[in-house]
Structure formats: C-alpha cells, structure tokens
Amino acid sequence: MKAKHQRLVLALVALASIIGAGLLAASALKDEAAYFYAPADVKAKGVEPGRAIRLGGMVVKGSLKRAADGVTIRFNVTDGKARVPATFSGIAPDLFKEGSGVVAEGAFDDKGTFVATNLLAKHDERYMPRELEGMQYNETTHEMKVTP
Amino acid sequence: MIAEAGLAALWLAASLALLQLFLAVTGLKGGKAELLAAMRPVAVGQGMLTAIAFSLLITLFLRSDMSVLLVAMNSHSAKPWLYKFAGTWGNHEGSMLLWVTVMGVAGGAVALFERALRRDTHMATLGAQATISLGFYAFLLFSSNPFARIDPPPTDGQGLNPLLQDPGLAFHPPTLYLGYVGLSVAFSFAVGALLTRTVDAAFARAMRPWVLGAWILLTLGITAGSYWAYYELGWGGWWFWDPVENASLMPWLAATALLHSVTVLATRDGLRAWTIMLAVIAFSMSMVGTFLVRSGILTSVHAFAVDPERGSFILALLAIYIGGALALFGWRIGSVREGAPFELISRETLLVVNNLLLSVILGIVLIGTLYPLMTEAFGHKVSVGAPYFDRIAGPIALVLMLAMAAGPLTRWRRDRVPAVAKRLAIPAAAGAVAAVIIATLAWGRMGLLPLFGLIVAIGVGIASLAPLWKRKLLRTPLFTWGMVIAHLGCAVSLAGMACDSAFTVEKLVAARPGETIRTAGWALRFVQIMPLAGDNWTALQADLAVDRGGNAVMMRPQSRFFTSPPTTTSEAALLTRWNGQLYVVLGEEVEGGRWQLRIWWKPFVTLIWLGGILIAFGGALALIGRERRGWLAKWRARRAVA
Structure with a gap:
C-alpha cells in the first residue's frame, strides 16, 4: 500500500471511530443521564x-x-x-x-x-x-x- | 510582614516572567540564540520566587496568622500542624498559588536542565512557558490574592473542611498538581517547536523525559486520590466519576496518548503533527479541569469557591491559550514535513490505535462531564454518573488493553500477522483458559464488564511480560523493563477493578455491642462503643474483634464530630489481607441501643492501587533508563576526547 493510501485509511478509521464513539455517547447519555x-x-x-x-x-x-x-x-x-x-x-x-x-x-x-x-x-x-x-x-x- | 513579602515575591516573579517573554521575543526576532544564556537565570529566578511565595504562605498557615484573610477563612489554631500545613493548598487561592509555583519551578527546570533542545526552540519554549505563567499570575494577583489581609483580624479561623483533614491531603494534591501543571512544559515545547519549525525526532527525544516525568506524577496523584476517596469518604467506592476526578483523568488520558506518540516520533520520526496536537490537548485538559473545579460551575466535594468572576477569568485564559495554540497549530502545521511512513501491520499502527482509543475515551469523559452544563443551559438539571461512563468507556478501555498487549510484541515499521499471532499465542491461550474457568465458576453471578475485564486482565498480564521472554533479564534495557512493568500495572489494576465490582460482599446491619456479625467468611464481634477525643474533634468509636478462623484483630471505625466548621465525618476501618480488604463504617445509633454498621469484604481491591503504583514505577524506570543512556553516551564521549 502506498503511504498516501495508508494515511487515508488511517484517517477514515479515525473518523469512523470518533463518529461511532460520539453516537454511542449520545445514545448512552439519553439512557443513563439522571x-x-x-x-x-x-x-x-x-x-x-x-x-x-x-x-x-x-x-x-x-x-x-x-x-x-x-x-x-x-x-x-x-x-x-x-x-x-x-x-x-x-x-x-x-x-x-x-x-x-x-x-x-x-x-x-x-x-x-x-x-x-x-x-x-x-x-x-x-x-x-x-x-x-x-x-x-x-x-x-x-x-x-x-x-x- | 510575611504576607507582604509573599505578595512582593509574587509580583517580582510575574515581572521576571514578563522579562523572560521579552527576551524570548527579542532573541527569536533578531535571531540571537545567545540570549538564551540570559534567559536561564531569569527563568530560574522566577521559579525560586514562586517557591519563596509559596513557602511564605505555608509559614502563614503554620503560624495561624489570622490577620491574613485566607488563613482566617480556612484554618483554625486548634488544628494539628499537618493540617495547617496541608491546608495551605486546601482552598482556592492556595491551590492556585501551588499551580503557579509548579509552573515557575518547571520552567526553571527546563531552563536549567534541558540541553538537547536546539537553542532557538529552547528560547521559544521558555517564552511560551512565561506566557502561560503570566496569565495565571494575573489571575492570582488581580482576582485571587492569597496574601490579602483582613482588618480587624478575627480571634480564630473558620477551620478546614474536616473531609480534607486527612494525611492524604498532604501528599495527593501536590503530586497531582506537579503532574497536572507539569504538562504545561509539554505544551510549551509544542509551541516552541511550532514557532521554530523543529518538529522532528531530536525534538521528541528532548521532550519525552518531561512528558514522562509529568505523567509519572499524574499517575501517582490519581492513584493516591482514588485511595483517599476510597477510605475517607466511607462509601466503599474507589472512583466516583466526580467532575474533579474526571478533570484529573482527562489530562492523564491525553498524556498517556502523548507518551506513546512521542515515542513513535522519537524512534521512527512518525506522527509529527499528531504529537504536537496531543501536547496541546494534554495541558488544555489540565486547564479545562481547573476551570470546571475552580469556577464552582459543577458541584463537587472539591469545589471550594463559587465565584462567577473567577470562572470567567479562567475561561478567558482558557480561550486565549487553547485558542492561541490551536491557531498556531493550524498556521504552522502545513510547514511540518511528513514523517516517516510505516506499514499497516506494525507497532506504529498499534500505537496509533492506542492513541485513537485513548482520545475516544477522553472525548467520552469530556462529553459526560460537560453534558450537565449543556443541558442546564436549556433548563434541564441532569447528572451523569457511573452507568454512563462504565457502559461506554469500559468496553473501549478493554479493547485498548488488547491493543496494549499486542503492541510491544509487534515490530516497528513492518511485521506479519502470523508472526504477531505466534507471539500472542501463549497469552491468548492463557486468557482463553481463564475465560473458561471464570465463566464456569461465576457465570450469571458476575456482570459482563467485570467478567471480560478479569479475562482481559489475565491475558494482558501475561502478554505484557512476553517481551522479556527468552531475553537475558539483566541485559534488558531499563526502559524495556519500564514498559513491561507499566503495562503489567494496567493489567493488575484492571484485575483489581474487576474483582472489586464482581466479588464484593456488602452487609448492612444494626447491631448491639456483644453481638457477632458474620459475612464472607469473617466473624466480627462487636465488643463495645466508646467516646474518644482528638485535637479538634470528638468521636464515637466501635471496637470490633474480627477474625476469619485465626487470631482476632481489632477494627475501630469512628464517627467524628468537628466543631470548626461543625461537621461529622466517618472514619472507616480497614483491614488489609493478601486477598482483599475488609472495610467497616460506623453509622448512627438506632432504637434498642443498636448501631448501624456497614461492612464490605472486597477481594483483591488493593490491586487497583498496586497497579497504579506499578504503572508509575514503570514510568520511572523508563525515565531513568533513557536518561542514563544519555549520561553514558556523554561520559564515553568525554573519555574518548581525553
């Protein structure tokens, strides 16, 4: 894999996990916030x-x-x-x-x-x-x- | 006189900081790197002056000088000397003075001991440190003067919150602050490197020991704080997701990520921009934490002052420094060259995963901590507690632990999946065996998170030792030992957390003296209840003869009454055994001459803090190992010249 592609993959993974975590946090806050x-x-x-x-x-x-x-x-x-x-x-x-x-x-x-x-x-x-x-x-x- | 001298020292320190900034700007603009020699004594002098101001405040507290407002508000002449001493930082102004003291001393240390940094970067770093300090000097001098007098002086002080009257207060906040504020050095390094365009491996090697030092102290401070909350609050828990605890956890998460990314930058010259970003974030989190705590915007045991003016002052500082650093980052990052590339299967990738997961946890903690503030703006009062953090941050932390197990067993730059899998086979097998045993023994009696936590802890514990496999132990470098021990510490701590939440046995009773309470294999014979008096408190103490089929040991939980300010605290009694702790709290008297007793048997709970100490110890070994290598190289070079 070329360095550029690899960077892109890493950046996409990072973005996906951050968005995922944000959604997870939002849903949990809805349930768990007292x-x-x-x-x-x-x-x-x-x-x-x-x-x-x-x-x-x-x-x-x-x-x-x-x-x-x-x-x-x-x-x-x-x-x-x-x-x-x-x-x-x-x-x-x-x-x-x-x-x-x-x-x-x-x-x-x-x-x-x-x-x-x-x-x-x-x-x-x-x-x-x-x-x-x-x-x-x-x-x-x-x-x-x-x-x- | 002492108060005035302290104030003068503070003003002098502030003007030296201004001079330091001026020298840095002149030196950098005119390209005169030799001005660094002039900055050194200025930075050291500033550090010494803040230390003097802080010692003078301690003196005022020790002397119980009630003509000083801060002493009158927070101390009492009848207090034992240790709490007069520790009470110096058990309040808003004193803790902010401790903040600038740590900042000044850290700046002085960078001026004095840092030798690896390029001279212009060194100047810019010291300039940045002076800039941050200036804001906090202004905060102290204009809105939180610790040396203000009160006229006429009261006959005696109002006393210190009895919850804080504990030997732990002498140790835990200063250590935490050293780490917390020590991260300002990483921030200044990042700013310095951006200003002088020197983001490279040599820079990372210079920055690493400072990050490591702050991180070790932060780890110790959090560990100590957790143990303090555990035994002093008498609630049996060791982490409450209190905003203030989160405020110390967030910089730690960022600093841990930074520690790993700076290693990638130092050894492989990768992750340049990201490392700089993390250095900015780490100290920003320290400042956000201070804002949350000191503004009184969140309710907490630790919130000393509810004062909107101070809150807005810190918020302004926060906006200036974080915004400024991020703007500089955006402006200069284009000029940072791309670092060295690496393959997808490599230690670098796993360290990126580590950084990513730590950042995600950091984000989750930050959102959870700020959420009540955001909803309150819309008129809803909300609290976010353990269920949220456990549910979201818990599983991610477990995945992070797995990455931690694989990281040290993967090669830099390029590796192959089968090779890594082979190296991970033994720990994975051990984890699987543990999983089967634990699942058959405790299925259904244990929550999923503690269950997985325990399994992961066992697998990761073994994996963390694997880098030592087939190596000559005495010839293994100290920093490798450091990494192994720190990672092992994470597994040990996780095992403790999982055992505590899965196997704790709690018993709540009302008992008469003479009765025997049985729980979790222990027999507690309630001998008597008796009054007791201390320096500034009276207490009721329950005597319990406790045994588990051997010799009985006495446990003495107390309920203490303080008069200034009037408060009751409960002093839990703890009995530590190799396989856990027995924890007893005395409640109030109820009908029929009975006394409430709350008893916990907490298997292996001590592993939590043992793990924390191992993590910090591992960090210390790594620091010594790296530094010693530098000394050895220098010594050899000198010998070669001779």
Missing part, C-alpha cells in the same frame, strides 16, 4: 419505574420512620406542591434530617415509592446540592419557597 425531578414534576410528568433519576426536595417533618431492621428508613419528599414517598437502606448522611434538603439518587418501584440508592444531603453549612439552590422550606406550614 434527570433531576422535584416531586411536582414527578406528579405532573410521571417517571417510569426503574429509570435512574435524582429526586430533590425537603424531607417532610414527621415523615421520617425507621424500619425494624435499623438500617432502612422511609420518608416523604416535598417541594411544597407535591409529596413523594421514598425509602433508603444504608447509613444516611449526618445532615440528613426532617425539614432539611435532600437529593436522592435512585429509581421508582412499581408501587410509586422512590427507592434511593444514595442520599446527598448538605455536606456542611457552606455546601448545598446545586439542584436545591434557592429552595426554602417553611417548617410550620410545610410550604416551599423558591427564590430564583
């Missing part, structure tokens, strides 16, 4: 069971219950407009508590309960999950204020 939902979005749009999403809002006061096994918790997440039941097995972050913000990663089961595989709560006073920026929860009225 969209952020607030409870009101869940109620309005519906989320199919098993699809990985992030659910964000505040933990409703008085809704946090611990199962007998000591490691499973149930709670409701609200954004002031709707409520979604959620469950989590594991060691919850220390700043995870009632009336406090949370972003839960996971998927809905068939009964409409959100099964969280990971909880992202505030790390410390300075850190807040980005999705919850501007959300404030009124603990007595259970109202959410959203300041853009």
Whole structure:
C-alpha cells in the first residue's frame, strides 16, 4: 500500500471511530443521564419505574420512620406542591434530617415509592446540592419557597 | 510582614516572567540564540520566587496568622500542624498559588536542565512557558490574592473542611498538581517547536523525559486520590466519576496518548503533527479541569469557591491559550514535513490505535462531564454518573488493553500477522483458559464488564511480560523493563477493578455491642462503643474483634464530630489481607441501643492501587533508563576526547 493510501485509511478509521464513539455517547447519555425531578414534576410528568433519576426536595417533618431492621428508613419528599414517598437502606448522611434538603439518587418501584440508592444531603453549612439552590422550606406550614 | 513579602515575591516573579517573554521575543526576532544564556537565570529566578511565595504562605498557615484573610477563612489554631500545613493548598487561592509555583519551578527546570533542545526552540519554549505563567499570575494577583489581609483580624479561623483533614491531603494534591501543571512544559515545547519549525525526532527525544516525568506524577496523584476517596469518604467506592476526578483523568488520558506518540516520533520520526496536537490537548485538559473545579460551575466535594468572576477569568485564559495554540497549530502545521511512513501491520499502527482509543475515551469523559452544563443551559438539571461512563468507556478501555498487549510484541515499521499471532499465542491461550474457568465458576453471578475485564486482565498480564521472554533479564534495557512493568500495572489494576465490582460482599446491619456479625467468611464481634477525643474533634468509636478462623484483630471505625466548621465525618476501618480488604463504617445509633454498621469484604481491591503504583514505577524506570543512556553516551564521549 502506498503511504498516501495508508494515511487515508488511517484517517477514515479515525473518523469512523470518533463518529461511532460520539453516537454511542449520545445514545448512552439519553439512557443513563439522571434527570433531576422535584416531586411536582414527578406528579405532573410521571417517571417510569426503574429509570435512574435524582429526586430533590425537603424531607417532610414527621415523615421520617425507621424500619425494624435499623438500617432502612422511609420518608416523604416535598417541594411544597407535591409529596413523594421514598425509602433508603444504608447509613444516611449526618445532615440528613426532617425539614432539611435532600437529593436522592435512585429509581421508582412499581408501587410509586422512590427507592434511593444514595442520599446527598448538605455536606456542611457552606455546601448545598446545586439542584436545591434557592429552595426554602417553611417548617410550620410545610410550604416551599423558591427564590430564583 | 510575611504576607507582604509573599505578595512582593509574587509580583517580582510575574515581572521576571514578563522579562523572560521579552527576551524570548527579542532573541527569536533578531535571531540571537545567545540570549538564551540570559534567559536561564531569569527563568530560574522566577521559579525560586514562586517557591519563596509559596513557602511564605505555608509559614502563614503554620503560624495561624489570622490577620491574613485566607488563613482566617480556612484554618483554625486548634488544628494539628499537618493540617495547617496541608491546608495551605486546601482552598482556592492556595491551590492556585501551588499551580503557579509548579509552573515557575518547571520552567526553571527546563531552563536549567534541558540541553538537547536546539537553542532557538529552547528560547521559544521558555517564552511560551512565561506566557502561560503570566496569565495565571494575573489571575492570582488581580482576582485571587492569597496574601490579602483582613482588618480587624478575627480571634480564630473558620477551620478546614474536616473531609480534607486527612494525611492524604498532604501528599495527593501536590503530586497531582506537579503532574497536572507539569504538562504545561509539554505544551510549551509544542509551541516552541511550532514557532521554530523543529518538529522532528531530536525534538521528541528532548521532550519525552518531561512528558514522562509529568505523567509519572499524574499517575501517582490519581492513584493516591482514588485511595483517599476510597477510605475517607466511607462509601466503599474507589472512583466516583466526580467532575474533579474526571478533570484529573482527562489530562492523564491525553498524556498517556502523548507518551506513546512521542515515542513513535522519537524512534521512527512518525506522527509529527499528531504529537504536537496531543501536547496541546494534554495541558488544555489540565486547564479545562481547573476551570470546571475552580469556577464552582459543577458541584463537587472539591469545589471550594463559587465565584462567577473567577470562572470567567479562567475561561478567558482558557480561550486565549487553547485558542492561541490551536491557531498556531493550524498556521504552522502545513510547514511540518511528513514523517516517516510505516506499514499497516506494525507497532506504529498499534500505537496509533492506542492513541485513537485513548482520545475516544477522553472525548467520552469530556462529553459526560460537560453534558450537565449543556443541558442546564436549556433548563434541564441532569447528572451523569457511573452507568454512563462504565457502559461506554469500559468496553473501549478493554479493547485498548488488547491493543496494549499486542503492541510491544509487534515490530516497528513492518511485521506479519502470523508472526504477531505466534507471539500472542501463549497469552491468548492463557486468557482463553481463564475465560473458561471464570465463566464456569461465576457465570450469571458476575456482570459482563467485570467478567471480560478479569479475562482481559489475565491475558494482558501475561502478554505484557512476553517481551522479556527468552531475553537475558539483566541485559534488558531499563526502559524495556519500564514498559513491561507499566503495562503489567494496567493489567493488575484492571484485575483489581474487576474483582472489586464482581466479588464484593456488602452487609448492612444494626447491631448491639456483644453481638457477632458474620459475612464472607469473617466473624466480627462487636465488643463495645466508646467516646474518644482528638485535637479538634470528638468521636464515637466501635471496637470490633474480627477474625476469619485465626487470631482476632481489632477494627475501630469512628464517627467524628468537628466543631470548626461543625461537621461529622466517618472514619472507616480497614483491614488489609493478601486477598482483599475488609472495610467497616460506623453509622448512627438506632432504637434498642443498636448501631448501624456497614461492612464490605472486597477481594483483591488493593490491586487497583498496586497497579497504579506499578504503572508509575514503570514510568520511572523508563525515565531513568533513557536518561542514563544519555549520561553514558556523554561520559564515553568525554573519555574518548581525553
């Protein structure tokens, strides 16, 4: 093979693999990117069971219950407009508590309960999950204020 | 006084950088290569001044000088000295000062030690290094001054994020930065070669040790960072595809590709334009990473500051440097002559495949990291996590491993398929045997990716040793050893990753003191829970007597409470055995006096980091081997003259 042809072959292979990888990435992003939902979005749009999403809002006061096994918790997440039941097995972050913000990663089961595989709560006073920026929860009225 | 001296040193360093640039421009324009002699002390002086400024900032942190804003914001007098010391770079301004320090010192080293480069290229390289430094000096001095005072000084500081209060912080960020920013040298070399039209084998031989050096440190830094995240976060994972982790992985992928293409350029004088391109991309990825992390545009454990002004400043620097380098590339690349040709079946082709696959993985990581930003512009909040990266980058990485196995067993320039196949027969057979054994033992209990990962790791591990086959081991050159060990390291690391994701056993319980928990052949007797106090924290500690049919060993996971700033962290307890690690995390107290415990048995997980260390060690051997050959040649030449 002549050097010119060979260069062409290499360039074509390179181009094909880059385009292929781009398409692959695009299709995977469509499937795997976890969209952020607030409870009101869940109620309005519906989320199919098993699809990985992030659910964000505040933990409703008085809704946090611990199962007998000591490691499973149930709670409701609200954004002031709707409520979604959620469950989590594991060691919850220390700043995870009632009336406090949370972003839960996971998927809905068939009964409409959100099964969280990971909880992202505030790390410390300075850190807040980005999705919850501007959300404030009124603990007595259970109202959410959203300041853009 | 110390703060003012530090600021003065920084200003002086910046003016020396300006002088360095001026000398380079005058020298290159007037064709006065002898000006290089004048640039050397300037570059060295600049490096020393940045080092002085950085040492002064360390001094301020060690003294807990609360009249300095940065110290007051990020330190606390009650902190142990190690964290005062390491806290210097555990914040935005300090880490940017570390950045310019590494850049200055690297520039000084290039001025002092580089002897193989043509003189005009050397000047242009130092000029380019000064240009990049200037942008970051401006960033520090105008928008992130680490030495700013606060008046009146507070009585005490706000403390350092307790997650960062770990001995790992003293080692992992500086190493990472040395590699990360060390790549600026490769960038400057590329710019220098383009400006003076010297893209050839001799240039590649001069550039290679610098690339190799930065790459070794980057490898070590990423390995250390991964282990740090593994034991400090207490989540049992070793890689989270966090934007900041990706920010260090992307330059590494580009640098690994560069390392291989520069070898093609140095030995076979091929891939000229591509090598220059990669050198530009590698450091561009370092800067993109810095932008992502420092602008606060992405949420991350590592994001110190959310500040749009700083973000736009770094974005502007990014646009100028990357855009400038790419424009120069487009303008000058036509004048780079075609390199030496090679046949389709040759080591060159496999190295091209390596480069292509590494670039594709780099693209995939970059897209995944930036995708949330792009969708947020359209009002959708999205996160891209492990499922995306594993699904797409995983299989490509496995194919890359196969190319890695075949590469060293294929001849330069021209080879024949049957000959290569013959050399690959034994590793392939071993891989096939492993495949059959693993598939019969673990079919259905193991994901496809870990299954293939383990098989590929075994085959590639054996193939990576094959270049030593039938050679006199003591007479084998050090750089061949280096390559063999680095490739073996990849296989070892892959084996660790596959074992961890396939065979990890996790147990989550709430237990009372006195109970015994059994999992994966281990018995953990929960002895007691007791309070504990450290320098700036109090803790609850669980004592567990752990055994596997032998003598019991104590494991002591803790839950630590820090007061400044008020935070709780969990300190996992780790027990390392030759065949894996037992990992225990203490949770909170629940009804009935029970305590949450999360226990993992992770078979062969340590191979992941052992592999990383092997890769870096292989790189070090290759570096010493190449350099020693240069020294020997020089020594012989001198003796011949005498």
